[in-house]
Amino acid sequence: MVIDLGGDRNRVSRSRSNSAGRGTMQASSGRWLVSALLCASVLLGISPLFAAELIVDVGSKKTLTTEELLARPDVTTIQVPDDPAYHRAKTYRAVPLRALLGADGLPADQALQVTGTDGYVTNLPSNLVSAEGKAAVPWVAIEPPGQPWQKTPDGAAIGPFYLVWLDPAASGVTSEQWPYMLASIHAVPVNATKWPQIMVGNEVPADSPIRTGQNFFAAQCMACHRLNGGGDATLGPDLNIPHNPTEYWQPWALKALIRNPGSVRIWPEMKMHGFDASVLKDGDIDTVIAYLGYMAAHRH
Missing domain, CATH: 1.10.760.10 (Cytochrome c-like domain)
Incomplete structure (x- = not known):
């Protein structure tokens, strides 16, 4: 997950005057304070006030913010009957994973590597991700800004993005293939x-x-x-x-x-x-x- 604090996108021109120097110091202090608040929110399991970003790279790299994902025309409210993280039914706003991968999808000799901010890594085979017909359907669930998902019974904060499945039994999807705290999605060579x-x-x-x-x-x-x-x-x-x-x-x-x-x-x-x-x-x-x-x- 990459957090945009906004401070570096609008750079203030530097002046040699003392007043400009004081302004720069104040801006730096402001950025430090914002960073500290953001870190505190992560440690406390609180959703940050800033847009989270998800990196998707299956040939061409793109970075998608929470707002961009929630504004997509294919975003949908989905019902997950038996969420393995919560052990009960859950409702999410989500976008189809296959749509994020693009029209070409995933080549047969590659896997989809999904990485979490906690170091958890899941490699999904191409035939699982790209299967059509009567097969499990992968979705990327999106945590709404300022409305954090509740923690799991184990006390885990799973936002800002979570890979969930509809009809997982149709393709034998396992509990390890529901990664949360998503940071990036990449195409990689198969394990062998x-x-x-x-x-x-x-x-x-x-x-x-x-x-x-x-x-x-x-x-x-x-x-x-x-x-x-x-x-x-x-x-x-x-x-x-x-x-x-x-x-x-x-x-x-x-x-x-x-x-x-x-x-x-x-x-x-x-x-x-x-x-x-x-x-x-x-x-x-x-x-x-x-x-x-x-x-x-x-x-x-």
Whole structure:
């Protein structure tokens, strides 16, 4: 998110006189005060009074403000029956994500990388973003200026932008693919091309649970974690360097940690949330652990 404080857009010509110097100092002090108020509003979870900006780059970069998005002719009020952040129905003013990407959409060899201000990164495959017919439909929800969305039950402030889905079950959209606090949306190479260090070797059979675990790991875990240095997320630690969790967690404890971190350990700054069985079944978690065990012997 880029905040426009307005101070640098209308530059005041500098004079060599003392009065101009005092004016410049006053302007600087004013900008400092505005910045301080803005930072305080962020820390307190209050919506800033200034327009938030969303960067969209799928070939040509554009920066869209809250006001510009809300003024678009395709902005619509949508009803989300079961919002995973709030665990209930929610109503938003939103614009279709596909319309923001432009007429050309997203090439098949690229993914859509959605980055949050908290370091959370989600990579959405082209076939998910561009699917038509009976498929999930992605929308960018927009927090109205001066009317902040309420915090989630976990205490998170999710504005100013939030990627939400209508009919998510039609395409198997997971809870990790509902990123909030959006700052930017970029087209990037698919994981296998961009981060070969996360891929299993050719010796692993196509029907191996290790390969299945790799897919779950890429979709669910890489929103927060890296592996072998591969990935863009910064919210959680690398899960193979310097050590892999399978090397210091017993299997039952690692599985319990993934399912519900608080059942194993609680700490004040804990950010990891659990995965409900509707998102990851017990067998799915087993495949993720199998993949992690394999990668423990394949550091790059």
